[in-house]
Amino acid sequence: MKVYVLVEDYSGYESPFLAQHGVSFLVEKDGKRILFDTGQSAEPILHNMKLLGIEPSSIDYVFLSHCHYDHTGGLLGILKAVGRRIPVIAHPEIFRRHFTMSPYLRSVGIPFRRAEIEELADLYLTPKPLEIVEGIRSTGEVRSREEFERGHLQVYTIKNGQVQEDTIMDDMSLVAKTPEGLVIISGCSHAGIVSIVRHAIRLTGEKRVRAVIGGFHLIDASEERIERTVREFLELGVKEVYTGHCTGLRAEAAFLKAYGERFRKLHSGMVVEFEGD
Numbered sequence: 001m002k003v004y005v006l007v008e009d010y011s012g013y014e015s016p017f018l019a020q021h022g023v024s025f026l027v028e029k030d031g032k033r034i035l036f037d038t039g040q041s042a043e044p045i046l047h048n049m050k051l052l053g054i055e056p057s058s059i060d061y062v063f064l065s066h067c068h069y070d071h072t073g074g075l076l077g078i079l080k081a082v083g084r085r086i087p088v089i090a091h092p093e094i095f096r097r098h099f100t101m102s103p104y105l106r107s108v109g110i111p112f113r114r115a116e117i118e119e120l121a122d123l124y125l126t127p128k129p130l131e132i133v134e135g136i137r138s139t140g141e142v143r144s145r146e147e148f149e150r151g152h153l154q155v156y157t158i159k160n161g162q163v164q165e166d167t168i169m170d171d172m173s174l175v176a177k178t179p180e181g182l183v184i185i186s187g188c189s190h191a192g193i194v195s196i197v198r199h200a201i202r203l204t205g206e207k208r209v210r211a212v213i214g215g216f217h218l219i220d221a222s223e224e225r226i227e228r229t230v231r232e233f234l235e236l237g238v239k240e241v242y243t244g245h246c247t248g249l250r251a252e253a254a255f256l257k258a259y260g261e262r263f264r265k266l267h268s269g270m271v272v273e274f275e276g277d
């Protein structure tokens with residue numbers, strides 16, 4: 001299995017790749033390619049794909065980890081470049097109104113209507129786990145969230161005609177079973193990265209976690225939460241950590257200190273290969 005970092009907040013050192021605040025990974029297994037999130041816009045993704053020698057038409061599926069614009073904004077541009085109808089897998093609530101009021105009221109959700117996507121692709125919406133290719137499935141909704149990871153993100157939605165706090169229940173990850181344990185890929189980990197890892201272990205019945213990849217959204221987390229996250233990772237036996245995007249420098253430094261060589265900072269153009277599949 002291979003994971004390509006198509007776009008990420010950091011471009012890498014002396015890198016020809018473009019960076020953008022957002023996430024887009026390509027997960028490749030047994031000749032099938034799943035595009036995990038689509039950044040804010042298609043241009044840097046398509047630019048970086050060209051450098052990596054990946055044809056957009058070779059994408060077989062799109063998986064959207066949650067509604068945020070920095071994970072969904074490139075979707076239409078990517079689907080146009082793919083040039084045929086492919087499945088787009090996401091949570092059914094991904095199209096809800098989703099906004100922040102800081103520093104002013106604005107939408108931070110998916111910038112497209114459902115019909116615009118359905119013109120180009122086939123939606124597969126479900127809150128449940130869904131196997132996309134053999135051995136790789138969506139975690140579905142992560143309902144059991146650790147107390148210490150419960151939301152500090154101030155985002156809102158409209159429910160029953162009124163403004164309400166939004167707990168981002170559409171946050172889903174991918175989990176791949178490899179001979180050396182699970183590889184868990186997350187977008188922003190709004191459900192809490194420790195909750196996601198525990199959920200993936202319960203879902204698959206596999207206790208060994210080979211790698212966790214993605215943004216952990218600890219950028220504004222307390223020192224206590226960061227310390228506890230690293231400690232729980234070690235206790236769960238997570239072998240390798242690949243993180244960036246919304247993880248934040250303090251949490252990255254904490255993981256680097258605990259994991260040493262087994263920690264890697266994500267950057268656009270990075271390719272991670274999990275051998276033995």
Ligand SMILES: [Fe+2]
Pocket residue numbers: 022023068070071187188215245246
């Ligand atoms: Fe994000």
Ligand SMILES: [Fe+2]
Pocket residue numbers: 066068188190
């Ligand atoms: Fe997010």
